[in-house]
Amino acid sequence: xxxxxxxxxxxxxxxxxxxxxxxxxxxxxxxxxxxxxxxxxxxxxxxxxxxxxxxxxxxxxxxxxxxxxxxxxxxxxxxxxxxxxxxxxxxxxxxxxxxxxxxxxxxxxxxxxxxxxxxxxxxxxxxxxxxxxxxxxxxxxxxxxxxxx
Numbered sequence: 001x002x003x004x005x006x007x008x009x010x011x012x013x014x015x016x017x018x019x020x021x022x023x024x025x026x027x028x029x030x031x032x033x034x035x036x037x038x039x040x041x042x043x044x045x046x047x048x049x050x051x052x053x054x055x056x057x058x059x060x061x062x063x064x065x066x067x068x069x070x071x072x073x074x075x076x077x078x079x080x081x082x083x084x085x086x087x088x089x090x091x092x093x094x095x096x097x098x099x100x101x102x103x104x105x106x107x108x109x110x111x112x113x114x115x116x117x118x119x120x121x122x123x124x125x126x127x128x129x130x131x132x133x134x135x136x137x138x139x140x141x142x143x144x145x146x147x148x149x
Contacts (some may be wrong), residue, residue, distance in 0.1 A: 003034060003036070004045065006019060006034055006135075007036055007090050008135075009036075009112070009131060009135045010038060010039075010124055012131045013116070013117070013127075013128050013131050014031050014039045014120075015114035015115060015120075015121075015128070016036065016114065016115040016116065017035075017038070017113065018034060018036070018112070018113045018114075019032070019033050019110065019111075019113075020059040020060075020099075020110050020111045020112075020113065021033050021110045022108055022109050023051075027053070028053070028054045028067075029051050029052060029053050029054060029060070029131070030051065030052060030054055030059050030110070030111065031050070032050040032059070038115070038116060047085045050055075054067075054089065057088055057090075057097060058088040058096075058097040058098060058111075058112045059097065059099040059111040061076070061077065061088065061099070061112050062086040062099035062100055062108075062111040062113075063110065063116070064106040065080035066081065066101045066106075066107075066108040067108060074095060084129070084133060085099060085100045085132070085133070086100075086111075087121070090115055093101075094118055094119075094144055095115060095116065095117060095118065096115070096117075096118045096121045097112040097124075098113060098114050098115075098116075098121060098125075098128055098129065100112055100129075100133050100136040101140075102136055102141070103140045111136075112132055112135050112136045112139070113132070
């Protein structure tokens with residue numbers, strides 16, 4: 001995903017947008033590779049690249065749910081696959097992160113996320129899911145795979 005696509009997603013949603021890569025060697029984790037602040041600054045951000053274990057946040061859960069492992073069979077991850085997105089608190093009770101996977105064939109290679117105030121994401125959830133899914137489908141199609149229906 002180009003930086004311009006993240007800016008377009010931010011323009012459409014008004015939210016902070018992020019691109020995450022997936023590293024599966026040794027200790028599976030996700031790495032935040034790009035960050036575009038939203039129109040309403042919600043918090044300070046850790047420096048790039050920021051990394052976290054796959055099960056700790058929405059970007060990681062969006063990746064983990066599509067891995068062909070026993071871990072992907074938990075109820076939470078099955079729910080992520082059924083919905084097509086992960087949503088989780090950003091560590092601040094007023095902020096949530098909404099993430100969808102980027103797939104190359106059937107393998108997750110990363111995720112795309114928006115972060116915003118809980119109330120805003122709740123009020124416009126369908127709109128934000130459509131926007132972020134569209135951005136992820138655009139990139140995933142370059143890898144030869146669309147997101148699951």
